Amino acid sequence: MKQYDYLIVGAGLFGSVFAHEATKKGKRCLVIDRRNHTGGNIFSEEVEGINVHKYGAHIFHTNDKGIWDYVNSFVEFNRYTNSPVANFEGELFNLPFNMNTFYQLWKVKTPEEAQAKINEQVAASGITDPQNLEEQAISLVGTDIYEKLIKGYTEKQWGRKATELPAFIIKRLPLRFTFDNNYFNDKYQGIPIGGYNKLTKGLLKDIEVRTDVDFFENKEELMKLADKTVFTGNIDEFYEYQFGKLEYRSLKFEHETLNQENFQGNAVVNYTEADIPYTRILEHKHFEFGKQPKTVVTKEYPCEWTAGMEAYYPVNDDKNNELFKKYRDLSRQEENIIFGGRLAEYKYYDMHQVIGSALVTSNKELQ
Ligand code: FAD
Numbered sequence: 001m002k003q004y005d006y007l008i009v010g011a012g013l014f015g016s017v018f019a020h021e022a023t024k025k026g027k028r029c030l031v032i033d034r035r036n037h038t039g040g041n042i043f044s045e046e047v048e049g050i051n052v053h054k055y056g057a058h059i060f061h062t063n064d065k066g067i068w069d070y071v072n073s074f075v076e077f078n079r080y081t082n083s084p085v086a087n088f089e090g091e092l093f094n095l096p097f098n099m100n101t102f103y104q105l106w107k108v109k110t111p112e113e114a115q116a117k118i119n120e121q122v123a124a125s126g127i128t129d130p131q132n133l134e135e136q137a138i139s140l141v142g143t144d145i146y147e148k149l150i151k152g153y154t155e156k157q158w159g160r161k162a163t164e165l166p167a168f169i170i171k172r173l174p175l176r177f178t179f180d181n182n183y184f185n186d187k188y189q190g191i192p193i194g195g196y197n198k199l200t201k202g203l204l205k206d207i208e209v210r211t212d213v214d215f216f217e218n219k220e221e222l223m224k225l226a227d228k229t230v231f232t233g234n235i236d237e238f239y240e241y242q243f244g245k246l247e248y249r250s251l252k253f254e255h256e257t258l259n260q261e262n263f264q265g266n267a268v269v270n271y272t273e274a275d276i277p278y279t280r281i282l283e284h285k286h287f288e289f290g291k292q293p294k295t296v297v298t299k300e301y302p303c304e305w306t307a308g309m310e311a312y313y314p315v316n317d318d319k320n321n322e323l324f325k326k327y328r329d330l331s332r333q334e335e336n337i338i339f340g341g342r343l344a345e346y347k348y349y350d351m352h353q354v355i356g357s358a359l360v361t362s363n364k365e366l367q
């Protein structure tokens with residue numbers, strides 16, 4: 001009999017939810033992570049009494065009451081509503097695209113006037129059947145918004161021309177004809193009171209976790225410890241890049257503590273012009289309505305992923321999706337290895353979707 005039922009590679013949300021569900025059913029789990037902490041990308045670190053989102057702004061949102069109740073069973077969430085502001089050449093605009101944005105751009109005051117302005121620009125563009133992100137964006141919001149608030153940001157974020165990117169990326173953002181700056185349409189939204197680590201700690205309570213352990217440095221030995229392996233890292237790395245490398249985008253974070261109480265008055269300010277190398281500045285205290293005397297800000301610089309970096313975003317264009325399918329087909333032949341999460345499923349998943357995926361996978365596995 002092996003020491004564990006499951007070896008879980010990755011202590012991010014997928015791995016932690018799977019480990020929690022399996023442990024609840026009496027299974028013995030060992031969770032490993034090559035980082036020096038648990039939580040994966042939702043990890044936060046306390047600095048000057050402020051929970052700093054070490055891997056970028058994380059706002060929990062979902063329409064699924066079951067998933068909302070699930071996370072709230074580990075930690076209470078606050079009423080934070082994400083309302084980022086965009087800075088384009090020194091001028092500020094509300095996001096997502098809504099009546100406030102339209103007023104700031106065109107001084108239009110009614111939904112009818114705003115819609116007419118957009119329709120006029122869409123008609124002038126001649127786009128009827130959008131094939132890529134640029135065409136999709138213009139056909140949704142017109143050329144002014146595309147040029148000022150989308151093109152520069154998108155091309156920095158993805159390191160590719162907007163004409164070469166899939167349209168679905170821009171469909172994430174709401175477009176509405178009300179004066180409502182809520183970045184998400186979902187019914188439930190918030191930040192864990194006291195930080196995301198409380199959620200991770202709750203999920204991993206009483207489960208054996210080893211950090212600073214890279215699966216690939218000791219793959220055979222580690223897999224021998226358990227009947228089955230749950231792998232949440234990069235799927236192409238698992239298969240030693242035998243069909244070639246999948247592309248990912250990475251980020252460099254520049255964290256800074258400032259000796260002032262309030263730097264920008266908002267948790268997230270996006271810089272949408274091409275010439276500024278970062279995409280956004282976060283001011284972490286505002287996620288939790290903090291009143292600390294100091295503040296911590298983070299600039300996010302996007303870059304192409306290369307080996308040794310953290311892979312944050314799958315680049316889900318046709319070329320990569322085709323390559324991913326080859327790895328997915330291999331993974332489906334495995335009897336004792338389960339693949340899940342943003343990197344192993346190569347999907348631009350938000351937290352609630354990763355939790356959903358982990359719950360479906362664990363229910364199927366543990367039934
Ligand atoms: P991860 O968190 O990446 O966990 C995988 C873990 O596996 C990592 O800890 C990694 O170190 C470990 N690992 C990989 N390979 C190995 C190995 N060989 N050996 C050992 N360990 C290994 N979602 C939202 O819902 N709202 C947001 O506002 C939001 N903002 C985001 C902002 C940014 C900048 C990013 C990058 C993501 C954001 N997300 C957001 C998405 C969210 O981070 C993910 O959906 C979620 O964290 C993914 O969980 P995961 O377990 O799949 O992956």
Ligand code: UDP
Nearest residue numbers: 086149150151153154157169170172270272
């Ligand atoms: N986007 C944009 N301008 C903005 C914010 C977002 O053009 O000010 C586009 C960009 O292409 C980005 C996508 O919308 O990749 C999704 O934005 P989101 O805020 O969901 O990105 P994430 O938080 O996943 O980085």
